[in-house]
Amino acid sequence: MNKPLSEADVRKYNLRIWKIVIGGIALFAIFISMMGFGLFGSLPSFRDIEHPKSNQASEIMADDGRTLGTYFVQNRSNVTYKEISPNVINGLIATEDTRFKDHSGIDFQRTFTIIGYNLIGKKQGGSTITQQLALNLFSEEGRQRNFFKRVMQKFKEWVVAVKLERNYTKEEIITMYLNTVDFGNQAYGIKSAARVYFNTTPDKLTVPQAATLVGMQKGITMYSPTRNPERSKQRRNTVMAMMVKSDFLSQQQFDEEKETPLNLHFNAATVNDGIAPYFRSVLKNDIKTIFEEQGILKPDGTPYDLDRDGLKVYTTLNYEMQEYAEEAQKEYMRILQAQFIKSWKGRNPFKDKALQIEQGVKRSDRYKSLKLEGKTDEEIKTNFNTPTDLTIFTWKGNVDTTMKPIDSVRYYKMLLRNAMMTMDPTNGYVKAWVGGINYEHFKYDQVKMGTRQVGSTAKPFTYAVAVENGFSPCLTVPNVPVTIEGYGDPYTPKSSGVPLAGSITLQKALAYSQNYVTAYLMKQVGPVAVANLATKMGIADVPAYPSICLGSFDASVYNMVGAYGAFANKGIYTKPIYLLKIEDKNGVVLFSQKPIPKPIMSEEVAYVMTRMLKGVVTNGTGSRLNYKYHINAPIGGKTGTTQNNSDGWFMAVTPQLVTGIWTGCEDRAFHFLSTNQGEGANTALPIFAGFIKRVYANPKLKISHADFEAPKSGVSIVFDCNQYQKLEEGPTELDEKLGF
The missing domain is CATH 1.10.3810.10 (Biosynthetic peptidoglycan transglycosylase-like)
Known part of the structure; x- marks a missing residue:
């Protein structure tokens, strides 16, 4: 039988236990202190605690503060x-x-x-x-x-x-x-x-x-x-x-x-979530360029990472207008695509197009990937002719199918593309940007990065120079072929259809996009003046050749909208602007910019041009905006159709919005067979109609039906053709008696 513990033994054991407990607590405290000093691996510094690292998405903000989308590694x-x-x-x-x-x-x-x-x-x-x-x-x-x-x-x-x-x-x-x-x-x-x-x-x-x-x-x-x-x-x-x-x-x-x-x-x-994916892609590249060119770095001297550093990017895009633009495109392009395929029924669209198909193969991601794998040309050819599982884009949604990759190249060659941009001409703020039909499948932006032949949308530049030189919209000109000499080979443009008979006014000639009268004006004012004006309006690389009067040069939707903005903004050109400000995650402004307006023509000339452009819509090639889509508002416009109907354009101007729309295939060799279907009035104008209807129906946007304001100082150029005719005929006997 164990002897009971004495009081001294109890005290001894208690003391021993307390020593163990206190010693353990002390050792634990020392251990924690050592850990705090980083002896068991690094710990975040006070600075790290104040500024914790995390992969934070950068946000792209619309003009009302809503998020258009994000750039991220972690969303x-x-x-x-x-x-x-x-x-x-x-x-x-x-x-x-x-x-x-x-x-x-x-x-x-x-x-x-x-x-x-x-x-x-x-x-x-x-x-x-x-x-x-x-x-x-x-x-x-x-x-x-x-x-x-x-x-x-x-x-x-x-x-x-x-x-x-x-x-x-x-x-x-x-x-x-x-x-x-x-x-x-x-x-x-x-x-x-x-x-x-x-x-x-x-x-x-x-x-x-x-x-x-x-x-x-x-x-x-x-x-x-x-x-x-x-x-x-x-x-x-x-x-x-x-x-x-x-x-x-x-x-x-x-x-x-x-x-x-x-x-x-x-x-x-x-990363494609949200609206305006093409815009966000262009914007991202722009921001990288700005940071590099201006040497904008983080406080620690390292470059900013848009995917990780939680920047706030403030843009001019309007959330509703962007949605309306995307909806209008989707709504009409599926209809137009069906028209396009039907127009080729019974014909072979790929006849004599071997070169274009070969180029399409070499541009494809599949070809580039196979090349990186070291495949020979023969192996690549076999791969493209072997049926495989593919996901292709259609206007009814993505379709999983089995087909030869070479057939998918042909399929996409026959797929119509489209781009659209809308801008506020008073300050150059871009309000909507649709760079293509589907960013998931087609990454190339057609608003700013791509250029196409502009066709008849270039005619107002020649008319503007003529008006500036004293030509009235009411001047009557014989609508007959004109030859322009002195600039290389003689240039005699053809009519893009049956020309209007007899002599017609400049107003009517622009409304019905008559080539002969436009060539007549080019002969009077010369290509140098027209090329200079186009350059001032933000369109680069316009050669001083007579053919530019009919739009033989290439330009982007972005630059064409900027140019037409000068007509709507009383002769003041403002380069389209879409990036306003960039802030870091703490609200520090890293970059900001404001529009730079430049007067390039008189307010009087700009006002007369808006009236002439309105004539295109009220009684000309853009009239279906009224009679078919029932949009009765003071809208000016100009349709454009290039050779072989490869490109269809529509430019629209109102006092508050300027819009440019282009439609065509990826390759110019693929196009509508008839001008009736391939003209800008059929391929581009209806998308504007769908867009502007939605805009006018939303009172929050405050886009009014108000007309263009006449210059307060008056207009010396006669645009009232009844008045012009009286002036041409001279004073009547009654006028003389009355002292007029």
């Missing part, structure tokens, strides 16, 4: 505490860290409880929200799987969590957490998650929506609402039940909400 955009619904905050605290507002980064009470649960086999997570934030921000390797490494990582989290608590408020910490957490499906942060899963913003998340997103943090894949909807719903209800337990939600509301479906509005996040 992450930050929001402030006030921009997050209380439902999210409450759900997160109730589920992840009920004592969040009371602890200082480490909840020891909860930690020891969790240890107890784990010892009896009930696996529980013990990290506070602050510790989870520490892991998200500073542990690049993620959560360690090795037990001993994970223990060391856990202690580091404690140190970082305490630092975070000392440097940030509770609101800032929970906001940082929600901005950095991964929600799956390329949705990083609550803002991205709200849009990807529910097509909403964080401030509008309902209780069930918030609970769904919070619930995912227990396991992104296991509780994914897209992959495991039933499990996600159960987890959502668990989160709501915990909100009831924490008094964030009433029992009645829980009972009402727990049976509701998930009601996802899922849109997977890709």
Whole structure:
């Protein structure tokens, strides 16, 4: 039988236990201190704590502050505490860290409880929200799987969590957490998650929506609402039940909400998400160029990364107008494509087009990829003639099919392309930009990067020079062939159809796009003056040859819209502008710019040109805007159709908007067979009609039906043809008697 311990023995053992406990605490404190000094691996510095690193998406903003899209490696955009619904905050605290507002980064009470649960086999997570934030921000390797490494990582989290608590408020910490957490499906942060899963913003998340997103943090894949909807719903209800337990939600509301479906509005996040993908692609390249040319660097001297540095890019694009432009294009191009295919029925569009098909093969991604793999030309030819699984674009959506790659090249050669841009002529602000028909399949931007022959849309430049030299729109000219000499070989343009008989006014000649009268004016004013004006209007590389009067040169939609803007803006040219300002993630302005207006013609000449362009729409090649699409507003315009109907154009001017639209195939060798179908009035004008109808129907846009303002100083150029005729005929006998 053991002898009972004496009082001295008890004191001795107690002292020994206390020494062990105190020694253990001291050793642990020394260990934590050593870890804080980085002796067991580097920890973030105070500067790192103040400026935590995270891959943050850069946002492209429309003129009203809405997001057009993002550039990202991780689709992450930050929001402030006030921009997050209380439902999210409450759900997160109730589920992840009920004592969040009371602890200082480490909840020891909860930690020891969790240890107890784990010892009896009930696996529980013990990290506070602050510790989870520490892991998200500073542990690049993620959560360690090795037990001993994970223990060391856990202690580091404690140190970082305490630092975070000392440097940030509770609101800032929970906001940082929600901005950095991964929600799956390329949705990083609550803002991205709200849009990807529910097509909403964080401030509008309902209780069930918030609970769904919070619930995912227990396991992104296991509780994914897209992959495991039933499990996600159960987890959502668990989160709501915990909100009831924490008094964030009433029992009645829980009972009402727990049976509701998930009601996802899922849109997977890709860099092509959002509207205006062509615009955003051009803009990205522009910003890179600006940063390089102006030497704009981060405070640490390294270049900015648009995909990681969370910049805010402010643009001039109008969200609604951009949507309307994309809708109008999609609406009409599917109709036009059907017309195009039907027009070739019974004919072989690829006859004598072997060169174009070969060029198409060599431009394709498949060809470039095979070349990089070291394939020979013969192997590549075999590959292109072997049926394979492909996804092709159609106006009814992507189609998965099996076909020879060479046949897909032929298919795309017969696919009509289209581009459109709209600008406010008063300040040069671009309002809508549609660079192609589908960015996923066709990356090449046709608004600014591509140029095509402009055809008759160039005629107003010659008319403007003539008006500036005293020619009245009411001047009558014989509509007969004209030969222009003195600039190389004699130039005698042909008519683009049956010419109007007899003598006609300049106004009528422009309205009906008569080549002979345009050539007559070119002969009077000379190509140098016309080329100079076109250059002043922002169109580069216009040669001083007589043929430019009929649009023999190439230009982009971007430059043509800028040029026509001078007519609408009282003779003042403003280069189209679409980038206003770039800020870093802290709101520091890195770059800004303003439009630079340049007077290039008198207000009087510009006003007369707008009246002549209105004549094209009221009684000319653009008249279907009125009689077919019933748009009765003071709109000026000019259609354009190039040789063989390869390109169709329509330029439209109003006092508040100038729009340019081009339609054609990728290769000029493929085109409509008849001018009736291939002219700009049929291939481009209807898209403008669909766009402007939507614009006029939205009163928020404040685009009025007001006419162009006449110069306050008056107009000396006679554009009233009745008055002009009287002046030409001279004073009548009655006029003389009355003293006129």
